[in-house]
Amino acid sequence: MSILQGRKFTWDKGVMLLLVVTAIVGSFVTPYFATSSNLSFVIQDIAEIMLIALPMTFLIIAGEIDLSVASALSLVSSTIGILFRHGWPFGWAIVVGLIVGALCGALNGFLVTILGLQSLAVTIGTLALFRGLCFVLLGNQPVNKLPTSWTNLGYNSIPHTFLPYSFILLVIFGALAWVLLHYTRLGRWTFAVGINVEAAKFSGIPVRRLKFALFTVTGLMSGIAGVVYTLRFASASPDSASGYELGVIAAVLFGGVSIAGGIGTLWGVLAAVLELGVIRSVLQLIDVSANALLIVSGALLLISVAVPRAIEILRNRRELITP
Amino acid sequence: MRALVDRVTAIREVPVFIALVLVVVVTGIANPQFLSASGAQDIFLGVAVVATLAVGQSVIIVMRHVDLSVGSTAGFAAYLIGNESARNHGLIYCLLVALALGLAVGAVNGLLVAYLKLPSLVVTLGSMYVVRGIFNQIAAGNTINDSQAPKFLGFVGRNSIAHIPDLFIFAAILAFIVSLIMHSARSARDLYAMGSNPPASALVGIPVARRTFFAFLASGAVSGIAGAVLLSRFHSADANSGLGLELNVIAACVVGGVAIAGGVGTPYGALIGALLLQSITLALGALGVSQFWQQAVNGTLLISAISLDRYLSSRIKPTTIMRVSS
Amino acid sequence: MQKKLIRATVALVAVIGLIGAAAPSQAAVSGIKGGLKIAIMPKQINNGYFTAWAKGGATACKEIGARCTYLGPTQATGAAQVQFINQIIQKKYKVLVISAADQNAIVPALNKARAAGITIVTSDADVDPSAAASRVTAVLPAESARIGTAEIDWIAAATGGKGKIAILSAAATAANQNAWIAAMGPYLTSKYPNMSWVGGTVDKSVFYGDDDATKSVAQFDAILSQYPDVAGIVAPTTVGVLAAAQEKKAKGASVKVTGLGLPSQMAPYIEDGTVEKVGLWNPIDLGYVAVYAGARAASGSFKGTVGSTFKAGKKTYKVTAGGVTYLGDPFTFDKSNIATFKKIY
Numbered sequence: 001m002s003i004l005q006g007r008k009f010t011w012d013k014g015v016m017l018l019l020v021v022t023a024i025v026g027s028f029v030t031p032y033f034a035t036s037s038n039l040s041f042v043i044q045d046i047a048e049i050m051l052i053a054l055p056m057t058f059l060i061i062a063g064e065i066d067l068s069v070a071s072a073l074s075l076v077s078s079t080i081g082i083l084f085r086h087g088w089p090f091g092w093a094i095v096v097g098l099i100v101g102a103l104c105g106a107l108n109g110f111l112v113t114i115l116g117l118q119s120l121a122v123t124i125g126t127l128a129l130f131r132g133l134c135f136v137l138l139g140n141q142p143v144n145k146l147p148t149s150w151t152n153l154g155y156n157s158i159p160h161t162f163l164p165y166s167f168i169l170l171v172i173f174g175a176l177a178w179v180l181l182h183y184t185r186l187g188r189w190t191f192a193v194g195i196n197v198e199a200a201k202f203s204g205i206p207v208r209r210l211k212f213a214l215f216t217v218t219g220l221m222s223g224i225a226g227v228v229y230t231l232r233f234a235s236a237s238p239d240s241a242s243g244y245e246l247g248v249i250a251a252v253l254f255g256g257v258s259i260a261g262g263i264g265t266l267w268g269v270l271a272a273v274l275e276l277g278v279i280r281s282v283l284q285l286i287d288v289s290a291n292a293l294l295i296v297s298g299a300l301l302l303i304s305v306a307v308p309r310a311i312e313i314l315r316n317r318r319e320l321i322t323p
Numbered sequence: 324m325r326a327l328v329d330r331v332t333a334i335r336e337v338p339v340f341i342a343l344v345l346v347v348v349v350t351g352i353a354n355p356q357f358l359s360a361s362g363a364q365d366i367f368l369g370v371a372v373v374a375t376l377a378v379g380q381s382v383i384i385v386m387r388h389v390d391l392s393v394g395s396t397a398g399f400a401a402y403l404i405g406n407e408s409a410r411n412h413g414l415i416y417c418l419l420v421a422l423a424l425g426l427a428v429g430a431v432n433g434l435l436v437a438y439l440k441l442p443s444l445v446v447t448l449g450s451m452y453v454v455r456g457i458f459n460q461i462a463a464g465n466t467i468n469d470s471q472a473p474k475f476l477g478f479v480g481r482n483s484i485a486h487i488p489d490l491f492i493f494a495a496i497l498a499f500i501v502s503l504i505m506h507s508a509r510s511a512r513d514l515y516a517m518g519s520n521p522p523a524s525a526l527v528g529i530p531v532a533r534r535t536f537f538a539f540l541a542s543g544a545v546s547g548i549a550g551a552v553l554l555s556r557f558h559s560a561d562a563n564s565g566l567g568l569e570l571n572v573i574a575a576c577v578v579g580g581v582a583i584a585g586g587v588g589t590p591y592g593a594l595i596g597a598l599l600l601q602s603i604t605l606a607l608g609a610l611g612v613s614q615f616w617q618q619a620v621n622g623t624l625l626i627s628a629i630s631l632d633r634y635l636s637s638r639i640k641p642t643t644i645m646r647v648s649s
Numbered sequence: 650m651q652k653k654l655i656r657a658t659v660a661l662v663a664v665i666g667l668i669g670a671a672a673p674s675q676a677a678v679s680g681i682k683g684g685l686k687i688a689i690m691p692k693q694i695n696n697g698y699f700t701a702w703a704k705g706g707a708t709a710c711k712e713i714g715a716r717c718t719y720l721g722p723t724q725a726t727g728a729a730q731v732q733f734i735n736q737i738i739q740k741k742y743k744v745l746v747i748s749a750a751d752q753n754a755i756v757p758a759l760n761k762a763r764a765a766g767i768t769i770v771t772s773d774a775d776v777d778p779s780a781a782a783s784r785v786t787a788v789l790p791a792e793s794a795r796i797g798t799a800e801i802d803w804i805a806a807a808t809g810g811k812g813k814i815a816i817l818s819a820a821a822t823a824a825n826q827n828a829w830i831a832a833m834g835p836y837l838t839s840k841y842p843n844m845s846w847v848g849g850t851v852d853k854s855v856f857y858g859d860d861d862a863t864k865s866v867a868q869f870d871a872i873l874s875q876y877p878d879v880a881g882i883v884a885p886t887t888v889g890v891l892a893a894a895q896e897k898k899a900k901g902a903s904v905k906v907t908g909l910g911l912p913s914q915m916a917p918y919i920e921d922g923t924v925e926k927v928g929l930w931n932p933i934d935l936g937y938v939a940v941y942a943g944a945r946a947a948s949g950s951f952k953g954t955v956g957s958t959f960k961a962g963k964k965t966y967k968v969t970a971g972g973v974t975y976l977g978d979p980f981t982f983d984k985s986n987i988a989t990f991k992k993i994y
Binding site for chain 1 (some may be wrong): 740
């Protein structure tokens with residue numbers, strides 16, 4: 001009874017398996033991987049990407065994409081920084097920052113749903129706009145000397161555990177996203193829109209409002225990631241998180257979410273983000289160079305789509321042969 | 324007369340061209356230096372690499388695909404040309420090496436997208452990382468400098484004919500040739516059909532897989548050639564060459580009328596789009612916009628350009644080959 | 650009786666321990682423990698300047714019998730470096746010699762490394778002065794003021810002490826460049842009254858090339874386009890000065906160009922007269938001295954306090970205010986010596 005027959009093989013199961021295998025193999029090939037301090041670091045390392053990957057999953061399943069997330073993250077961080085520099089209490093600066101994040105998402109939502117622009121193209125524009133606004137706010141003066149009571153949350157672990165504080169956010173939002181995508185009407189609508197927009201419209205789903213909401217939430221989560229980033233690095237700089245958007249999208253796609261829309265699972269994405277962090281950690285600990293890591297990331301991405309397809313093709317061949 | 328105006332404005336690339344003229348004229352009035360021979364040269368020369376890549380990318384986007392690996396491939400090709408030239412290989416050999424690299428990357432992309440039917444965004448994102456990683460590993464900390472690059476490329480990069488830089492003339496000729504092919508060759512016109520309606524195109528007998536494969540092959544070849552343009556323009560190459568070019572190239576295509584949804588647009592439109600984006604960037608400098616505001620303004624203008632294009636195209640017949648005579 | 654026995658045992662163990670610690674384990678240089686595990690981390694790995702920097706570090710490592718590793722990110726960002734700092738912590742390195750890609754973002758990670766017992770020395774690029782406690786010392790080429798003023802001297806020599814000048818810098822947030830530029834403004838006004846800034850003030854005359862060849866070339870063109878009468882351009886970054894030289898030659902422009910340039914990269918342009926003179930310190934020295942500083946600190950013989958000294962190879966270096974160790978003024982390269990230096994780095 002081979003893997004080809006029996007239950008349908010989907011990539012999200014593959015990623016989860018890969019995660020387990022990598023973690024086990026990693027613990028054996030290097031003694032430094034399975035330590036609490038290293039695992040704590042891996043979680044911190046992927047926290048921002050995980051937070052943004054959650055709403056990005058919804059977006060891509062619904063057939064859209066958002067390339068401006070890293071710039072939105074940086075803009076929120078810069079907003080917090082500039083307000084703090086002007087004497088605002090840090091907590092209020094964070095609140096305003098989150099509002100800015102939501103506004104970034106809302107702008108994307110407006111451009112895509114009201115003006116009807118293609119999300120791939122227009123978010124290239126907002127990527128530049130948000131990043132540019134970071135420089136307008138901060139110029140070339142990063143903000144440091146943030147209050148330690150806050151930055152400790154960014155860099156320390158929850159007392160008596162090895163888990164960083166950001167873990168709390170990951171658990172809450174991860175669970176929320178999981179339930180929303182797979183157990184609520186909102187999730188079902190998201191899938192429906194991704195599979196066939198016209199049919200979704202005809203069955204009464206408010207497609208425009210749904211997509212607008214998804215973009216806005218993506219902006220808000222980029223903002224939350226921006227807060228985590230600012231605390232972790234105890235500074236706000238206009239060039240933060242450059243290139244993160246491709247990392248988020250790569251992780252979501254690696255998790256089995258189809259770029260064509262309509263297919264994907266949240267646990268696949270969670271496993272994919274974790275897997276990318278784990279693999280990077282293991283490979284770094286066995287002294288694989290940063291250049292080789294790039295090759296591995298690219299190869300993993302290719303494998304993640306090639307393997308399920310190859311299996312599907314083989315299975316179809318078998319079905320054709322066996323009567 | 325009315326009919327003539329209608330026909331002209333029906334061409335998808337006209338709004339972009341008008342926008343380009345507007346930007347140049349307005350900036351030229353504010354800062355006459357912008358319109359000088361040297362100012363014009365800056366635009367033409369600055370756009371050469373992106374324009375070359377945009378020509379290749381337009382062929383891909385028309386099919387409703389995307390190729391994110393172009394920047395890394397072009398950078399790697401530039402480095403290889405310099406590397407081989409430094410080892411005293413002839414110019415033709417070096418260029419062939421670059422072409423071979425481009426074709427290899429294009430073939431891998433094409434195989435995965437056309438025959439395994441994998442999504443091009445994922446495949447080319449993956450191949451972008453792989454190519455960049457291999458490139459970094461080979462190049463490490465080395466820099467190819469002017470004396471190592473082929474003399475001919477160095478000359479071409481600095482020469483102009485009638486005040487127009489050689490490199491731009493090359494890009495323009497490339498755009499012209501590819502546009503001609505896209506317009507008249509039956510196999511090329513199939514690409515528009517594939518982008519407009521993928522299931523229907525398969526049903527009417529278009530060999531979709533073969534066309535897709537060759538289109539990626541062509542895009543790869545153009546990326547390899549763009550590497551020569553890159554080396555020629557900057558007289559140097561290192562591990563960071565070509566980094567981040569792909570988003571500029573896609574933006575140039577979109578602004579030039581090559582819609583992401585596929586099925587419309589031409590290579591010469593992509594060329595004009597690249598010119599428009601480059602002139603905006605240089606215009607901001609010429610107008611004295613503060614360094615810290617330039618990227619924000621650039622992003623806003625890009626969004627506006629995309630919106631305008633969408634608005635106008637909804638009122639204009641798209642450029643497809645199936646022109647219905649009225 | 651028992652107490653006496655315990656005390657004797659403790660004393661004996663202590664003596665053995667002291668002898669064991671005092672006897673250097675194959676120490677090649679006195680005062681430095683042998684076999685130290687040292688990590689040398691640049692801002693980014695695929696960069697010729699840092700390859701030279703690491704070469705100096707490797708030479709020092711061999712002399713002191715340490716085990717060195719050169720590692721770092723492909724992107725010169727603080728966030729990317731932090732990943733590698735964690736790797737250092739996990740693999741229990743003893744010393745970290747690092748060029749800070751971001752003067753603020755890596756500080757929490759450096760503090761964590763320090764808490765794990767790792768000795769930190771910054772070299773080439775330091776952390777923010779407010780975070781000076783996170784490293785033992787910073788090995789920098791020369792005081793920011795001296796690097797900045799030296800470049801003004803070079804451009805003044807090229808333009809004959811008159812005309813307007815502009816600056817083609819790296820990223821807007823690059824701490825090193827910003828510090829050097831800050832010194833340039835007042836110096837120009839006081840020493841060269843016949844020279845001025847294209848934009849009126851130094852702040853309005855800086856163009857950011859982001860250490861990217863494409864952008865630097867575009868910014869050079871932008872300077873000429875906005876200020877056609879510019880007499881000189883100072884590029885305090887190796888990428889920028891190379892781009893400026895190339896573009897000047899391509900356009901046949903008459904503007905004078907100088908800045909911080911790698912002799913191996915700038916050789917063709919000095920030899921054919923496009924550029925009269927550039928300068929740079931020797932990155933090999935930076936790496937070499939930094940490794941010595943870190944190794945001595947990890948061996949307990951150097952604390953990095955202001956005024957203390959340490960020996961690196963044959964020379965002695967002194968720690969100055971802020972915990973910074975300076976190497977000395979930059980070298981200048983022109984037609985007379987470029988042939989020699991272009992082979993070195």
